[in-house]
Amino acid sequence: MxxxxxxxxxxxxxxxxxxxxxxxxxxxxxxxxxxxxxxxxxxxxxxxxxxxxxxxxxxxxxxxxxDVAAFNTLVKTASEVIRRHEQQLHAQLNKTLHVAHDGVWTKVTLEIVPAEDEPYGWLRAHDASGAALAQVKVPASFRFNQTTAQAWVDAGFERPAGRD
Structure with missing residues (x-):
């Protein structure tokens, strides 16, 4: 082009x-x-x-x-490709899990911020009403799974050991 x-x-x-x-x-x-x-x-x-x-x-x-019809179809198709790519990227950078502690459900999220120099993540917890309970900064390499989310909630939202 x-x-x-x-x-x-x-x-x-x-x-x-x-x-x-x-x-x-x-x-x-x-x-x-x-x-x-x-x-x-x-x-x-x-x-x-x-x-x-x-x-x-x-x-x-x-x-x-x-022609105009072909162009409009191509625009629609290309827009859909971009939308799917954006959805895939969002899913890769944002994860959500729910864990229980003392009979109360907590929503735990990890949002990766893909900064060029030093990517990092925000580990966040919210109660059932959506109110923020805690937030800590973690490296982008933080392993986010049911076990690590549960351990963070069980530890009273202390910064995960060995994390930035």
């Missing part, structure tokens, strides 16, 4: 390049075979959100031209 930033907000509706509403579709030669591919870029992002095969035209040599 071109790195020329001039008029990136301007709509473009060409046979192999379609830009509108913060998205760009670019039909490219598939280097692995004789076919064509389409790459979808979200504005401001250098990596494509989606790359997939593109239909050949009637002459079986050139790609089918982009």
């Amino acid at each position: 071109s790195t020329d930033n001039t008029a990136l907000d301007e709509p473009v509706h060409e046979a192999r390049l379609w830009r509108d509403n913060g998205w760009t579709a670019q039909v490219i030669k598939n280097e692995d075979d004789e076919g064509w591919a389409v790459a979808m870029f979200k504005a401001g992002v250098s990596e494509p959100a989606l790359v997939g095969p593109w239909t050949m035209g009637r002459d079986k040599k050139n790609p089918k031209p982009l």
